[in-house]
Amino acid sequence: MIYDAVIVGAGHNGLTAACYLARAGLKVMVVEKNDWVGGAAVSRELYPGFTYSNCSYVSSLFRPEIMRDLELPKHGLQVLPYEGGAVFMEGGDYLGMHRDHDANRREIARHSKRDAEAYDRYARDVLRHCRFIRPMLLRTAPDPSSFRPRDLSELAWLGKQIFGLSEMAMYDMIRFWTMSIADYLDEYFEHPTVKAYQAVASIIGTALGPMSPGTAYVLLHHAMGDVDGNVGAWGFARGGMGSITKALTASLKAAGGEVRTGSGVEKILVKNGRAYGVVLENGDEVLGKRVVSNMDVKRTFLKHVDEADLPGAFVKRVKAFKIRGSSGKLNIALDRAPKFTALPEGSPYVKGDMHFTDSIEKMERAYDDWKAGHYSQDPFQDMMIPTMIDPTMTPPGKHFMSCFVQYASPKIEGRDWTDEDRDGFAKTCLDQIEKYAPGFKDSILHYEVRTPRELEKEVGLTEGNIFQGELTFDQLLFNRPVPGCAQYRSPIQDLWICGSSTHPGGGVMGAPGRNAASEILRDIKQPKKDMSEAYAVL
Amino acid sequence: MRMEKLTDPRLHYLTPLRQTPFHPRTAAANRMNSWGPWGGYTTALVFDDEAMEYTAIRNAASVYDLCPMVKYRVRGREALAYLNRLTVRDVGKLSVGGVQYTIWCDDAGKIIDDGTLFRLGEDEYRICCQERHLPWLLDSAFGFDVEIEEVTEEIAALSLQGPCTAMVLRAAGFDVAGLKPFRMATFPFDGGELMISRTGFTGDLGYELWTTPDHALPLWDLLFDAGAPWGIRPIGSNALNMARVEAGFIITNLDFVPVHQAVREDRVRSPFEMGLDWLISWDKGHFTGRRALKAEGEKGSEWAFVGLDIEGNVSAEHSLIYHDKKHEVGHITGAVWSPTCKRNIALAHLKRPYHADKNGNLWVEVYAMRELQYVKLMLKATVCQRPFFKPARRTATPPGAF
Numbered sequence: 013m014i015y016d017a018v019i020v021g022a023g024h025n026g027l028t029a030a031c032y033l034a035r036a037g038l039k040v041m042v043v044e045k046n047d048w049v050g051g052a053a054v055s056r057e058l059y060p061g062f063t064y065s066n067c068s069y070v071s072s073l074f075r076p077e078i079m080r081d082l083e084l085p086k087h088g089l090q091v092l093p094y095e096g097g098a099v100f101m102e103g104g105d106y107l108g109m110h111r112d113h114d115a116n117r118r119e120i121a122r123h124s125k126r127d128a129e130a131y132d133r134y135a136r137d138v139l140r141h142c143r144f145i146r147p148m149l150l151r152t153a154p155d156p157s158s159f160r161p162r163d164l165s166e167l168a169w170l171g172k173q174i175f176g177l178s179e180m181a182m183y184d185m186i187r188f189w190t191m192s193i194a195d196y197l198d199e200y201f202e203h204p205t206v207k208a209y210q211a212v213a214s215i216i217g218t219a220l221g222p223m224s225p226g227t228a229y230v231l232l233h234h235a236m237g238d239v240d241g242n243v244g245a246w247g248f249a250r251g252g253m254g255s256i257t258k259a260l261t262a263s264l265k266a267a268g269g270e271v272r273t274g275s276g277v278e279k280i281l282v283k284n285g286r287a288y289g290v291v292l293e294n295g296d297e298v299l300g301k302r303v304v305s306n307m308d309v310k311r312t313f314l315k316h317v318d319e320a321d322l323p324g325a326f327v328k329r330v331k332a333f334k335i336r337g338s339s340g341k342l343n344i345a346l347d348r349a350p351k352f353t354a355l356p357e358g359s360p361y362v363k364g365d366m367h368f369t370d371s372i373e374k375m376e377r378a379y380d381d382w383k384a385g386h387y388s389q390d391p392f393q394d395m396m397i398p399t400m401i402d403p404t405m406t407p408p409g410k411h412f413m414s415c416f417v418q419y420a421s422p423k424i425e426g427r428d429w430t431d432e433d434r435d436g437f438a439k440t441c442l443d444q445i446e447k448y449a450p451g452f453k454d455s456i457l458h459y460e461v462r463t464p465r466e467l468e469k470e471v472g473l474t475e476g477n478i479f480q481g482e483l484t485f486d487q488l489l490f491n492r493p494v495p496g497c498a499q500y501r502s503p504i505q506d507l508w509i510c511g512s513s514t515h516p517g518g519g520v521m522g523a524p525g526r527n528a529a530s531e532i533l534r535d536i537k538q539p540k541k542d543m544s545e546a547y548a549v550l
Numbered sequence: 551m552r553m554e555k556l557t558d559p560r561l562h563y564l565t566p567l568r569q570t571p572f573h574p575r576t577a578a579a580n581r582m583n584s585w586g587p588w589g590g591y592t593t594a595l596v597f598d599d600e601a602m603e604y605t606a607i608r609n610a611a612s613v614y615d616l617c618p619m620v621k622y623r624v625r626g627r628e629a630l631a632y633l634n635r636l637t638v639r640d641v642g643k644l645s646v647g648g649v650q651y652t653i654w655c656d657d658a659g660k661i662i663d664d665g666t667l668f669r670l671g672e673d674e675y676r677i678c679c680q681e682r683h684l685p686w687l688l689d690s691a692f693g694f695d696v697e698i699e700e701v702t703e704e705i706a707a708l709s710l711q712g713p714c715t716a717m718v719l720r721a722a723g724f725d726v727a728g729l730k731p732f733r734m735a736t737f738p739f740d741g742g743e744l745m746i747s748r749t750g751f752t753g754d755l756g757y758e759l760w761t762t763p764d765h766a767l768p769l770w771d772l773l774f775d776a777g778a779p780w781g782i783r784p785i786g787s788n789a790l791n792m793a794r795v796e797a798g799f800i801i802t803n804l805d806f807v808p809v810h811q812a813v814r815e816d817r818v819r820s821p822f823e824m825g826l827d828w829l830i831s832w833d834k835g836h837f838t839g840r841r842a843l844k845a846e847g848e849k850g851s852e853w854a855f856v857g858l859d860i861e862g863n864v865s866a867e868h869s870l871i872y873h874d875k876k877h878e879v880g881h882i883t884g885a886v887w888s889p890t891c892k893r894n895i896a897l898a899h900l901k902r903p904y905h906a907d908k909n910g911n912l913w914v915e916v917y918a919m920r921e922l923q924y925v926k927l928m929l930k931a932t933v934c935q936r937p938f939f940k941p942a943r944r945t946a947t948p949p950g951a952f
Contacts, residue, residue, distance in 0.1 A: 110563065114590030117682070118562045125700055129684035133810045140813055178815050180658070200685075356560055 015041045017532070018290055018300035020277045020316075021472065021511070023051020024074070026306030027260035028525030029510040029532075031082045033304075034269035036533050036541045041298055042269065043290060045276025045472065049261050051306065052471050052478065053520045055254025055405075059458035062345040062412055063405040065253040066460065067471060067478070069396060069414040070094075070365075072237030072246040073521035074256060077150060077544040081526075087262035090250035093239040094401050097364030098355065099209050100448045106354045107205045107370075108361045111245070124203040134200040134210075140181065141188055142236040142243055143549050144173060149236075149523045150546040152531055153490040153498045153515045189485050193227040194372050204371035211372050212365070212394060215418060217478040217518060219336035221379030222372045226484040233483050233517065243549070246365075248398045252405055256520060272298070276472075280305070280312070280507060282321045287507035290316075302506040304528060307472055308480035309333055309493040309513035317504065326503050329494040333513075334487060337422035337464035337476030338382060342415040342441050345457040349397070349411050350449035363400040368393055368444050382419035385426055387437045387463070392418045393444065410457075417441050422464045422475035429465040437463055479518025480511050489515060500528035508532060567592040570617035571706040571766035579784045586787060589618035589680070594786040601889075603789035607752050608890050611714045611782040613773060614790055616707040616758065620682055625674040626696035633667065633675060636690050636838060638821060640831035644669045649732045649749050653826055659842030660809040660818040662686060663802050664826070666749060668734065676701075680802040686810070690838065706766035710773065711756030711793070713941075714780040716949035719746065719757060722776035726757065727948035740768045751790065753797025755943045795886045795897060798857055798936030800824065805855075805883040805897060820846055823853035823899075825936070853880075854905030857936040858896040861929050863887050864918045866896050871904075872913045875928055879904040882914065888938060895938045896931070909933040 016038035019026045026042055027049070034040045042049075048056065052067035071091050079089060097109035107123055110116040113131075121128035154166030177185060188196065193214035197207040213234035214227040221227075239245040249255040261271055275292040280303050282288070289299035305312040313322060313330045355361055369375050369392045378388035394416040399405050405412045417437070424433050438461040446453050464476025473480065481487055490498040493513040500508050510528030512518035526543065533540050562568075568591045570576070576594050584596040593615060597603060606612040624633060633641040639652045646669050653664040665679030677687075687698045710718065719726050724737050726746055734747035742765050750756030761769055774782055794801070802808050806824055807817040820843065821827045830843060860866050865887050871880040885896035896914070904912065912931045917924040943950055 108563070110566075112566050114568075114587070115563055115566045117590065118568075122559055122562075126684050126688060129682040129700070132682065133685070136811055136813055140815075143813060181815060356558070359560075360563060 013299070014289075015039045015298065015300035017041075017302050017304055018043065018298050019304045019306060019510070020280070020290060020312075021045075021051060021306030022049035022257065022261070022271055022273065023306045023511065024053040024257050024260060024520050024522055025511050025525030025528075026051070026304070027257055027264060028078055028082070028522040029304055029306070029529040030269050031260060031264045031267060032526060032529035032540070032543055033532060034264055034267035035082075036529075036538050038538070040264070040269040041300065042264070042271045043275070043277060043292060043298055044271065044273045045293070046470070047274050049271060049273060050254050050257040052473065053253045053257045054471075055252030055258075058343070058460055059345040061407050062410070062458070063252045063254070064343040064412060064460065065249075065398065065414055066343055066462070067341065067467070068253045068520045069398070069416065070246045071249050071253065071256065071520055072234075072239060072244075073519040074237075075150065075522050075526070076238070076240070077547060078522040078526055081542045081544050082260065082263045083266075084256070084259040084263060087259040087266070089255055089259035091239060091247045092250055092401055093242065093245055093247040095363050096360040097209075097366065098361035099205050099367045099370055100352065100354050101205055101370040104354055106361070107209060108359070109209065109364060110360075120203075120206055123205060124201070127201045127203050127206045130200045137184065138232070138235050139243065141185070141232050144177075144185065145232060146236050146549040147173070147546055148489070149516045149521070150527065152500070152527055153492070155496070155499065156490055157496075188228050188232075190225055191228045192223050192225050193231055194223045194376070196228040196231075197372070204373065208369055208371050208375060209367065211375060212367060212392075215375060215379075215392065216394065216416065217339060218482060219334075219338035219382065219419075219477070220482075220484070221376045223376050224379075229485060229488075230483050233519065237519070237521075248402050250402055250404060252398070252402075253520065277316055280316045282317060282504055282507070285321065286505040302508060302532065304508040304510050304532070306511045306525070308335060308474050308477075308511055309509060310335055310474045311472060312509055313502070317507070321504060323503050326494070326497070333493055334482045334484065335474050335477040335480065335513075336482065337467065337473075338419050339476070339478060340387065340417045340420035340437060340464065340467075341462040342413075342417060342438060342459055343462075344413040344415065344459040345406070346411040346413055347455045347457050348409065349400075350413070350445070350452040350455065352449045354448065362397060364396070366395045368395075368448060379419055382421045385421050386424060387420040387433070387440065388418070389440065391441060391444065393441060395445065415441055415445070420463050420476070429463050434461050434463050434465070437461065480513040481518070483517050488517065492517060500524075500531045570615050571763035572615045572617065572708070572770055575767060575770045576615055576784060584786065588787065589620060591618040593618060594784065595788050596786040597784045600786070600788045603783060603785035604792050604889065606781065606783045606785060607712050607754060607789060607793045609712065610780045611710060611712040611718045611777050612785040612789070613770075613777075613782060614709040614711065614785050616709050617705075619678050619702070619707065620680065621700070621702045621705055622677040622684070622687060623674070623699045623701045624677060624687075624696060625671075626694070627673060628695040629673050629675055632691055632694040632696040634834055634837060635694070636687070637667065638830045638837055638839065638843070640834040641667065642834060646671060647734055649734060649747050651829070653821060653829055655821065655839030655843065656809050657839055657842065658809075659820050659839040659846055661806060661821060661824060661826070662810060663808050664800065668747065681808050681811070683810070704762065706761055706763045706769070708759045708769065708773070709750055709756065710759060711750045711752040711754055713755050713943050713950070713952050715756055717951055718773065718777040718780055718782060721779070722772050729757075730947045731945050740765045744769065751797070751799055752793040753799070753937050753939055753944060754793070754941065755946075755949050791884070792886045792889070795884045795895060796888050796890060796937065796939040798897065798938060800855070800897065801884075819853060819855070819899075820851060822846055822851040823855060825855040851902060854900050854902050856898055856900055856905050856933045857938060858882065858898050858912075858914070858931045859934045860885075860894045860896055860914050860931045862927070863894055864916050864927060864929070865894065866914045866916045866929065869896075869914045869916050871898060871900065871931065872915060872928075873904055873908065874911045875913045879912070891938050893938060897936075900933070905933060
């Protein structure tokens with residue numbers, strides 16, 4: 013049996029690519045090393061009756077075009093918007109978040125009247141950047157050095173977007189794409205906690221501090237998604253993030269595709285500069301006319317391809333690709349809802365993202381620990397309790413808590429993480445929560461800790477980087493993952509890449525997988541089926 | 551416990567829409583229980599009958615709750631110089647006790663908001679406007695000895711509009727016979743003070759009454775007692791909107807997108823493009839946006855804001871405007887069948903020169919809802935003077951008895 017495409021890795025992008033290819037009539041096989049599908053969009057029951065979102069934990073970027081094209085709602089996917097959110101402050105107060113504009117203004121006004129009224133202009137400017145970037149998500153980045161008609165027309169399109177801007181907007185654009193989130197927020201806000209809340213989206217998954225240049229763009233990466241047209245809003249996948257990949261798998265099977273779990277790829281088979289299949293860890297060979305790797309660019313080319321089959325310059329670039337791990341995760345089964353002393357009884361804030369870092373200064377200090385090759389002593393946590401909204405993940409009255417933790421360095425002072433390091437990391441996080449919700453620790457039934465070590469080992473993310481490579485401007489658009497390799501192709505004929513290492517990058521977005529499928533179909537001159545162009549923005 | 555709840559500022563989320571100081575009265579009067587949000591407050595859209603409310607504005611006396619209007623206090627030694635720098639109009643011409651309709655622009659000469667500027671004292675002013683601008687106002691104050699505070703919640707205000715309102719105020723004990731348009735006077739009231747300005751948003755005889763929240767309910771009660779012989783009635787935003795279109799007044803975010811909220815760069819408008827260039831004082835010295843506006847004045851503008859008279863009687867709200875029934879040349883932002891003028895009127899953005907030289911062949915595409923089904927109409931439109939309604943009683947001093 014020779015498949016038309018062998019997809020390596022059953023993450024959301026691999027499955028998305030597989031779905032589109034299968035719908036276009038290709039014989040598709042997805043191979044997955046774990047016994048389950050999902051990659052980093054995965055939900056497992058690690059404690060009886062409790063479903064976790066083990067890695068990614070919220071959804072906004074996942075493209076509605078993909079959900080609709082692949083009929084994911086029919087296959088069980090439901091995305092629930094959430095409300096609330098808060099930053100707990102030193103001294104017992106908090107800054108809450110509201111979906112309603114006026115309620116949000118009143119909450120900010122408790123801390124700064126000026127900042128409360130600064131929000132309009134800030135939101136306008138972020139939306140302007142979103143409007144600019146969004147149409148690029150479902151397009152292949154043009155190769156600026158190419159004279160192919162397609163690249164030229166895509167470049168012309170990009171140029172039109174840029175030259176459609178006013179002079180001032182162009183200045184803002186260039187500054188925004190290169191500056192630090194701390195500097196950016198200083199232009200709008202004065203209150204440290206207001207800034208700290210906004211800065212969150214700029215550091216998540218990024219091995220940079222809020223004062224590092226380039227972090228403003230990362231904010232956009234988290235703000236450009238939407239839940240049903242509500243740009244910037246985030247939601248939960250009902251039943252955990254694994255629901256997304258479960259629905260993709262069901263959609264794939266309905267389209268005639270196959271998935272094979274339990275044995276990962278040992279090696280991508282290459283002969284005469286062409287990929288023709290994979291050999292699995294268990295020795296099985298799966299042959300295909302092409303191989304599509306959902307693994308990150310480093311893992312794909314440095315671990316599963318003979319370097320000798322690649323141009324030296326390419327190998328060098330891949331080695332230099334920045335994919336530094338910066339985060340860890342705690343997934344906690346709770347016997348009861350935690351009680352946060354700062355929050356008024358019955359307040360809506362517990363339904364959203366909660367943080368304990370009340371200034372950019374503290375965030376930066378947490379990053380300093382990362383630079384020193386350690387996990388943060390006073391970490392930044394993005395803590396959520398999806399079961400405040402999703403009734404399906406735990407028994408009634410019990411809760412699942414997801415804590416995204418930053419920073420955690422890929423190595424501890426240059427050596428590998430040990431179990432003691434992992435436990436120390438977990439304790440730091442749990443202690444921080446306990447400080448704001450006394451009694452929280454006593455309510456823990458079970459927890460899972462994932463440091464960069466576990467993320468690399470289990471999920472396959474090199475160095476534990478959740479975006480399969482940092483989202484800095486030097487690694488975006490036609491430079492993602494590496495110059496000359498931005499169109500989902502590789503120097504090896506018939507070896508494609510479709511993961512978050514490719515344009516437009518990480519997050520549970522599905523766009524890289526969809527775009528890769530689009531390129532493959534174009535390459536074999538097969539008409540695309542059920543593949544929508546990007547919806548209008550705003 | 552209840553009081554504690556009401557005073558704990560953290561619990562604002564329990565009432566996402568605030569109630570104005572007049573809420574106990576407006577709620578009791580709101581027989582239709584028809585409310586809409588305005589600036590974070592819940593405000594009446596209709597009390598009992600929109601047509602009757604509108605008629606009260608043009609026939610007798612109407613009361614509208616103005617509290618959600620955003621208010622800033624500007625005071626200090628250089629308040630005048632600051633406001634001259636901030637706004638396009640000559641604030642030097644505004645004497646103590648006077649009110650100016652005004653606008654302010656960004657450096658590109660695009661409108662941030664419009665509003666009214668009250669000169670309360672030698673060095674004290676109040677800005678009333680639709681949107682919130684504290685950062686802009688504070689940043690504009692660099693280099694000026696001036697203090698700016700947001701004071702929306704410190705003030706309770708009612709708009710009393712209609713041909714009989716001077717009589718109502720007289721019956722209430724406030725002699726405003728000598729008060730000219732855009733002037734204000736202060737009266738002792740309820741152990742405090744009531745400031746009455748001859749201003750409004752209806753284009754009719756009318757006044758705005760300003761006090762502090764603790765005097766709000768006595769003020770309401772006094773007006774309704776005194777106004778009973780004239781059939782005074784509370785009006786909601788729907789009736790007011792009819793009157794303001796007749797008067798040709800614009801509303802921020804209904805008739806134009808303020809520059810600080812415009813995501814699309816082409817949505818913003820300059821004073822020339824909103825028919826407000828008459829406000830600009832070119833010789834008062836520099837003001838924010840002056841250079842850009844000067845250039846625009848010389849080069850010409852892209853848009854114009856006009857009044858339209860549309861054939862037939864179907865209101866054309868949000869309709870597109872075509873030249874020769876083919877080329878899209880503009881759109882309507884506010885429209886109403888005017889009961890007072892007996893005309894089908896609208897406020898519209900038109901691409902130049904279709905507002906003037908080429909305005910002879912304009913058509914409005916209207917979707918008329920007729921029993922669950924839209925009927926598409928192409929109606930002839932004629933550019934005409936604003937305001938559509940401009941009665942002599944609006945400015946007569948002293949006002950007549952009706």
